[in-house]
Every structure is written in structure tokens, then in C-alpha cells.
Amino acid sequence: MMLSRTASQLYWMSRYMERAENLARLLDVTHSLSLLPQSRGGADISAALATTGALEACRTRHPQLAAGDVMHFMTFDAANPASIVNCLKYARENAHAVRGKITGEMWESINASWLEARQMGLEGRPLAGFFDWVKERSHLFRGTTYGTIQRNDAFSFIRLGTFMERADNTARLINVKSHLVGNAAEDSAADFYLWGALLRSLGAFEAYHELYRDTLSSRRVAELLILRPDVPRSLRACMDEIAELLPLIKGDTGHRAKRLAATLHAELSYDEIDTILAGGLHAYLTQFLSQIYGLGDAIHGAYLEAA
Amino acid sequence: MHALTLPESGHYDEMLLDSGGIRPHYRDFARWLHSQPPETLARKRAEADLMFHRVGITFAVYGDDSGAERLIPFDTVPRIIPASDWQTLEAGMRQRVTALNAFLHDIYHEQHIVKAGLIPAEQVFSNSQYQPAMQGLDLPHRIYAHITGVDVIRHSDGNFYVLEDNLRVPSGVSYMLENRKMMMRLFPELFASHAVAPVQHYPTLLLNTLRHASAVDNPTVVVLTPGHHNSAYFEHAFLAQQMGVELVEGQDLFVKNNRVYMRTTAGHKQVDVIYRRIDDAFLDPLAFRADSMLGVPGLLSVYRAGGVILANAIGTGVADDKSIYPYVPDMIRFYLSEEPLLQNVPTWMCRRPAELDHVLNNLHELVVKEVHGAGGYGMLIGPAASAAEIEDFRQRIIADPGNYIAQPTLCLSSCPTFVESGIAPRHIDLRPFVLSGRDISMVAGGLTRVALKEGSLVVNSSQGGGTKDTWILEDQS
Numbered sequence: 001m002m003l004s005r006t007a008s009q010l011y012w013m014s015r016y017m018e019r020a021e022n023l024a025r026l027l028d029v030t031h032s033l034s035l036l037p038q039s040r041g042g043a044d045i046s047a048a049l050a051t052t053g054a055l056e057a058c059r060t061r062h063p064q065l066a067a068g069d070v071m072h073f074m075t076f077d078a079a080n081p082a083s084i085v086n087c088l089k090y091a092r093e094n095a096h097a098v099r100g101k102i103t104g105e106m107w108e109s110i111n112a113s114w115l116e117a118r119q120m121g122l123e124g125r126p127l128a129g130f131f132d133w134v135k136e137r138s139h140l141f142r143g144t145t146y147g148t149i150q151r152n153d154a155f156s157f158i159r160l161g162t163f164m165e166r167a168d169n170t171a172r173l174i175n176v177k178s179h180l181v182g183n184a185a186e187d188s189a190a191d192f193y194l195w196g197a198l199l200r201s202l203g204a205f206e207a208y209h210e211l212y213r214d215t216l217s218s219r220r221v222a223e224l225l226i227l228r229p230d231v232p233r234s235l236r237a238c239m240d241e242i243a244e245l246l247p248l249i250k251g252d253t254g255h256r257a258k259r260l261a262a263t264l265h266a267e268l269s270y271d272e273i274d275t276i277l278a279g280g281l282h283a284y285l286t287q288f289l290s291q292i293y294g295l296g297d298a299i300h301g302a303y304l305e306a307a
Numbered sequence: 308m309h310a311l312t313l314p315e316s317g318h319y320d321e322m323l324l325d326s327g328g329i330r331p332h333y334r335d336f337a338r339w340l341h342s343q344p345p346e347t348l349a350r351k352r353a354e355a356d357l358m359f360h361r362v363g364i365t366f367a368v369y370g371d372d373s374g375a376e377r378l379i380p381f382d383t384v385p386r387i388i389p390a391s392d393w394q395t396l397e398a399g400m401r402q403r404v405t406a407l408n409a410f411l412h413d414i415y416h417e418q419h420i421v422k423a424g425l426i427p428a429e430q431v432f433s434n435s436q437y438q439p440a441m442q443g444l445d446l447p448h449r450i451y452a453h454i455t456g457v458d459v460i461r462h463s464d465g466n467f468y469v470l471e472d473n474l475r476v477p478s479g480v481s482y483m484l485e486n487r488k489m490m491m492r493l494f495p496e497l498f499a500s501h502a503v504a505p506v507q508h509y510p511t512l513l514l515n516t517l518r519h520a521s522a523v524d525n526p527t528v529v530v531l532t533p534g535h536h537n538s539a540y541f542e543h544a545f546l547a548q549q550m551g552v553e554l555v556e557g558q559d560l561f562v563k564n565n566r567v568y569m570r571t572t573a574g575h576k577q578v579d580v581i582y583r584r585i586d587d588a589f590l591d592p593l594a595f596r597a598d599s600m601l602g603v604p605g606l607l608s609v610y611r612a613g614g615v616i617l618a619n620a621i622g623t624g625v626a627d628d629k630s631i632y633p634y635v636p637d638m639i640r641f642y643l644s645e646e647p648l649l650q651n652v653p654t655w656m657c658r659r660p661a662e663l664d665h666v667l668n669n670l671h672e673l674v675v676k677e678v679h680g681a682g683g684y685g686m687l688i689g690p691a692a693s694a695a696e697i698e699d700f701r702q703r704i705i706a707d708p709g710n711y712i713a714q715p716t717l718c719l720s721s722c723p724t725f726v727e728s729g730i731a732p733r734h735i736d737l738r739p740f741v742l743s744g745r746d747i748s749m750v751a752g753g754l755t756r757v758a759l760k761e762g763s764l765v766v767n768s769s770q771g772g773g774t775k776d777t778w779i780l781e782d783q784s
Contacts (some may be wrong), residue, residue: 002553253574
């Protein structure tokens with residue numbers, strides 16, 4: 001049992017931390033792709049922006065969408081609510097409000113991340129190093145959380161935030177990339193880089209080669225990132241966690257959320273990739289995203305804003 | 308060897324005698340200090356700064372639009388108090404707080420002290436801090452101020468004087484606890500060589516006091532905070548965590564069927580005791596300030612019906628007001644039939660014409676305070692003020708004499724403190740905390756605040772003051 005407001009702040013603390021990491025992964029890969037001759041100028045960057053939903057806001061500020069401006073907008077720009085530095089700030093603000101419910105080490109980690117990120121923004125830190133740093137801070141926060149906090153409802157809400165954010169992010173990333181590849185014939189050189197970038201941004205490049213020992217194909221990439229339970233950022237892996245976490249939370253207020261999570265989990269457990277592709281990947285992911293939003297709403301209604 | 312600046316003669320220094328000798332209770336510390344290379348101590352101070360920053364013990368300053376948080380400077384030279392001094396202080400504070408609680412019960416019931424002619428009725432009943440809603444309400448154990456912070460200073464005569472009582476929502480106890488933790492971490496060897504009375508059990512005493520305030524078996528206690536923008540938020544969160552109770556905001560609570568409940572992930576849970584860290588005016592928008600977003604609508608009616616305990620009670624401000632302060636020694640005599648063990652600072656009340664004349668003629672050597680002021684705002688320190696500032700204040704006093712009191716400029720004692728030039732005397736005060744429940748409990752310690760500016764007598768953290776760890780030495784004999 002805990003205060004609804006506290007649960008909400010724990011949940012959003014870890015969502016924003018996860019979002020910062022996901023953004024760093026996305027921008028890191030985009031940044032290295034933009035150095036390749038195959039890439040077509042700003043195209044990849046606008047795709048990255050589209051994933052985060054910040055494309056229009058960025059175009060208003062930087063109509064040329066020049067690579068340097070976009071990168072600054074998404075990393076250190078305090079005026080962009082979706083920038084990495086703001087994700088770290090919101091994570092820290094939420095943690096600040098519940099510092100009595102997290103361990104001192106967790107607070108110190110999240111507070112130091114924000115203080116240092118702000119400082120790096122002032123110093124103009126090179127981006128590649130910054131993305132690695134953000135990922136490390138996220139790993140550190142997660143490791144500190146796993147290593148220090150009691151296994152209680154607080155821990156469940158923190159993990160719930162992580163996997164809700166991660167599921168949302170993975171689905172959006174595949175959706176944007178599959179849209180870019182479109183219905184073109186598989187395995188063109190450009191596709192190789194796009195799928196490769198997607199796998200790398202989700203930390204699944206090595207897993208792909210280990211599991212398939214084959215060239216990159218959209219079918220196999222989709223299967224890996226949607227249905228494989230052993231790849232930690234796949235939709236299936238995220239739903240495994242969410243479906244396991246919700247029943248652990250004490251009380252009888254969350255029936256709807258639990259039912260939605262169990263349904264989504266069952267679909268991902270027993271769907272087959274050919275069926276999904278036959279109906280269209282884009283349609284499938286759009287449907288998944290609306291189900292994940294619905295689950296988020298149900299979690300909010302049951303636990304986080306209890307009237 | 309350290310550059311140690313001596314205090315001015317005639318001032319009382321906690322460590323150094325006028326002759327340059329060391330007071331007995333500081334001898335071991337002074338020996339240790341001289342054996343420490345200055346680089347080591349500088350490194351330890353930097354370490355303390357870094358630790359406080361990382362732990363996030365920061366302090367939001369009112370009137371700073373950027374919402375900046377900054378550290379309250381922490382000084383690593385402890386303020387040491389010998390056992391005999393503490394015994395006097397502790398006995399005096401217990402006596403004082405007992406009388407103040409008796410006074411609050413009296414004025415909200417039969418008003419014997421007013422009828423006896425000791426305190427003028429208008430001083431009590433036209434006081435903005437007097438709460439008519441409390442009239443006739445019976446509180447368990449007749450306790451109004453469960454938590455009191457009493458500010459004392461040592462004057463150049465070597466005696467302690469009470470500067471003010473804080474009976475509303477006194478803060479600072481978290482710094483007492485964190486400063487001790489920091490000192491033990493930085494200088495463990497000092498604690499091996501000194502018998503310093505422990506303070507870390509304060510949260511346990513506080514929880515016991517709060518639980519005993521309710522007649523309910525196994526009551527649910529919460530800490531009510533205005534939220535994380537409040538300057539003392541760190542302390543609210545710290546105390547809730549140390550006591551293992553929920554830290555709630557007004558929006559987390561609601562009133563139903565004459566009880567208070569909190570919203571939780573498992574539904575609604577009844578609350579029995581609220582350690583509230585928000586002022587009376589903001590507690591209940593239906594009863595007090597209607598624009599308050601911090602409180603709980605309907606809280607007062609539940610409170611009046613006995614459905615919940617508030618600590619401290621509503622309306623305690625009438626007893627710590629600066630216009631009531633001069634009467635505290637009389638309260639002690641009236642309710643306890645005892646002589647005060649701790650002295651008040653002599654105070655002139657500007658509402659009395661004869662005393663007003665004295666004040667206006669001696670502004671250059673007096674400290675003048677607003678009756679309702681706090682935090683070091685809205686005061687005049689005559690000896691340190693310019694002629695223009697004195698004139699400005701004179702006009703303000705003439706315009707509204709009842710709003711001001713004046714006191715002689717007391718020379719707060721000093722304590723050696725790290726400053727840029729080395730170690731120099733800086734003025735300090737002391738705020739111990741008194742817990743009133745079925746009986747009175749205190750930890751041997753308190754918050755020592757230090758005015759870091761040379762010569763300054765204003766120790767408030769909002770005005771650039773710092774803090775020190777406070778050591779009460781246990782009697783070894």
C-alpha cells in the first residue's frame with residue numbers, strides 16, 4: 001500500500017529515466033548513420049524526430065532541420081520538453097518528490113545525473129560521449145535500484161514505469177523504420193543500414209546474429225523485436241514483465257489494468273510473425289500502441305490518480 | 308598550525324578566554340585541531356560540501372525567482388556545550404514549554420491568566436494568531452505544542468537567554484541530525500575522544516510523541532507537507548522516512564464521515580495523527596484561507612469533532628508571538644508557581660507609550676522586531692544600521708507602534724569558525740527541540756546556527772547563516 005501520488009511519481013521517475021536512455025540510443029545511432037555516405041542528408045534525423053513526436057516543434061525552431069541544430073534540440077535544449085536533459089530533469093523532480101520512498105543511493109544517482117547533464121550542456125560536451133554517458137547513467141540508476149530498494153509496491157511501480165516506457169518506445173521505433181523501408185523489396189543496401197540501425201538502437205544487434213546467423217531481413221528483425229521473449233527490449237519481453245508485475249500490486253482496484261495486460265501478453269505469446277506481416281506491420285504496431293496507451297490509462301485510473 | 312583569530316575582548320567566546328586560553332571543555336578539541344594539517348581540514352570541508360550537495364540537503368530561498376536551491380553552509384568546528392550548562396538549559400526549556408502549553412489550554416478555556424490581570428485581554432484576543440475555532444476544544448493531555456523549538460543565545464555575561472519560542476512549525480531538526488552524521492563520517496576519531504551525547508534517536512522520540520497524542524490504539528501517523536517547493540521540504544521528507552510514515556500533501560487527503568483518509572494504491576486509508584508542516588491559515592480552505600491549495604477541505608470540522616489529531620494544534624501562534632513573549636516569565640510563575648530557570652531578553656513593547664518613547668530615543672542601540680516577523684526579515688539592528696535606515700524604521704514604528712517590540716542589542720556569543728582567512732570567531736545561537744506528549748522528551752543537542760559574516764548577529768539561513776554540529780558533553784564523573 002502506498003500513496004497514489006507517490007506511486008505516480010515513482011512510475012514517472014523511471015519512465016523519464018528510461019525515456020532519456022531510449023532517446024540517447026536513438027540519437028546515437030542516428031548520429032553515426034548521418035556520417036555514412038549512404039544516408040541522404042537530414043532524412044534520418046527527421047525520422048528520429050518523428051519517433052519522439054518532436055518533429056513539428058523542432059521544425060518551428062529550426063526550419064532547416066540542420067543536423068547540429070536538431071541534435072542540440074534533442075539533447076541539451078532546455079526549451080524542448082522532450083530533450084534528454086529535460087527527461088533527466090523530470091526524472092529528478094519526480095525522485096525529489098518521493099525521496100523518502102527511494103534509497104539514498106538511488107536519489108544520489110539520479111540527482112548527480114541531472115546536475116552533471118546540466119553542466120555538460122553548459123560546457124558543450126561532444127555528442128557521442130554524451131550518449132554513452134546517458135546510457136551509463138541509466139544503467140547505473142537501474143542497477144542501484146535493483147541492488148538497494150526493498151521488494152515492495154514501490155519497486156513494482158518503478159519497474160512498471162520502465163517497461164511501459166520501453167514497450168512504447170520499441171513499438172514506435174519499429175513503426176517509424178518500417179514505414180521508411182515501406183514495401184520495397186527486402187535486403188537493399190539502404191535497408192541493411194536502416195534495420196541495422198534499429199537493432200543497434202535497441203541493443204539487439206548482437207542478439208540478432210547470435211539467434212539467426214543470417215543476413216538482416218525485415219521479417220526476422222520484426223520477429224526478434226516483437227515476439228522473442230529473450231531479447232530484453234522486445235515487445236514480448238516488456239509485456240512479460242508488465243503482466244508479471246501488475247498482479248503483485250496489493251489491492252483490488254486494478255482489475256481492468258490486469259485484464260488488458262494479460263490480453264496483450266497472451267497475444268504476443270501466441271502470435272506468429274507471418275500472421276502479423278500478412279495483416280501489415282504498420283497496422284499491427286499502430287494497434288499495439290493504442291493498446292499500450294489504453295493500459296497506461298487503466299494503470300493511471302486504478303493506482304496513480306485514485307479518486 | 309592554524310591562523311586562529313581571537314575574539315574581541317568583552318565578548319563571550321565558547322572556546323577561547325579573553326586571555327587567549329582555551330575553556331576546559333574545548334581543550335581536547337583544540338589539541339586535535341592543532342595537530343591537523345590545514346590541507347586535511349580543507350579537504351574534509353570540500354568533502355562535506357560535496358556530500359551535502361549529492362544527498363540534496365538544500366534549501367530554497369524565498370523571494371528568489373529562479374527557485375534556486377543552495378546549501379546551508381556547514382561549519383566543521385563543533386559547538387561544544389559542557390554537561391552542566393546543558394542541565395540548566397534542559398530544565399529551563401522543560402519548564403518553559405510546560406508553562407506555554409498550560410497558557411494555551413487556559414486561553415482557549417477559562418482564561419484565568421487574563422482574569423487575574425497578568426496579560427491584557429486585547430493582547431490575546433485581538434492577536435491575529437488567536438484562533439476562535441479552538442475555544443473550548445479539549446485536546447488529549449492538554450498538549451497544544453507537541454514540537455517546540457526554543458531559540459537561546461549566550462550573552463557576554465555568560466548566561467543563556469531565550470530569544471524566542473517557536474510553537475507553530477519549528478524547523479531545523481533535520482540539520483541537527485545530518486550535521487551529526489556528517490561529523491561522525493568526517494572525524495570519527497573525535498567521537499572516540501569525546502563523550503558526545505547521541506541525537507540520532509530523535510525521530511523515534513518524535514514518533515512516540517505523535518502516537519501518544521492520539522487516543523486511538525496503533526494510530527496511523529502522517530507528515531503533511533506543502534510540497535517540494537517549500538524551503539523545508541527536505542526536512543519533511545527526512546522525518547517521514549526516519550519515522551517510517553507517509554509524507555502526504557493536501558491533495559492526498561480527503562474528509563469523509565467526519566474522518567480523514569488518504570488516497571492509496573490499495574484504496575482509502577484512515578489517518579489519525581497529522582504532523583502538519585503547513586501554517587494554520589492554509590490547513591483548511593473551508594475554514595481559513597479559501598485560496599489555499601495546500602490544505603484539506605473540511606479538516607477543521609473533523610479536528611473539532613476529535614476525529615483527527617493535529618500536531619501542533621491550531622492556534623499555537625498566539626503563544627510565540629513577540630508581543631506575548633515578554634509575559635512568559637509571568638506564565639511560569641502563574642501556572643507552575645516556580646521561578647523561571649531561563650531568562651528572557653528584556654523587551655520594550657512599543658504599544659506602551661512610555662516604552663515607545665524609550666525605544667524611539669534609543670533606536671541606534673536597540674534591536675527592533677516586527678511582532679509577527681520571522682526568519683530575520685523586517686528587523687532593525689540599531690548599531691549596524693545607517694542613519695537613513697534608522698529614520699525609515701522610526702517612521703514605521705510611529706505609524707503602527709503595536710506592531711513592534713525592541714530589545715537591547717545582545718552580544719551573541721561567538722564560536723571559532725572556518726572563514727577565508729583561517730579560523731575566526733562568528734556569532735551563534737542555539738535551537739534545541741522539546742517534544743511534549745504524555746511527558747516531555749528532548750535529545751541532548753540542538754541546531755547551532757552561525758552568522759558567517761564578520762560581526763553579523765543574524766544567524767538565519769535565509770540571511771546567509773550557516774550551521775554547526777552541537778555537542779553536549781556527557782558528564783564523565
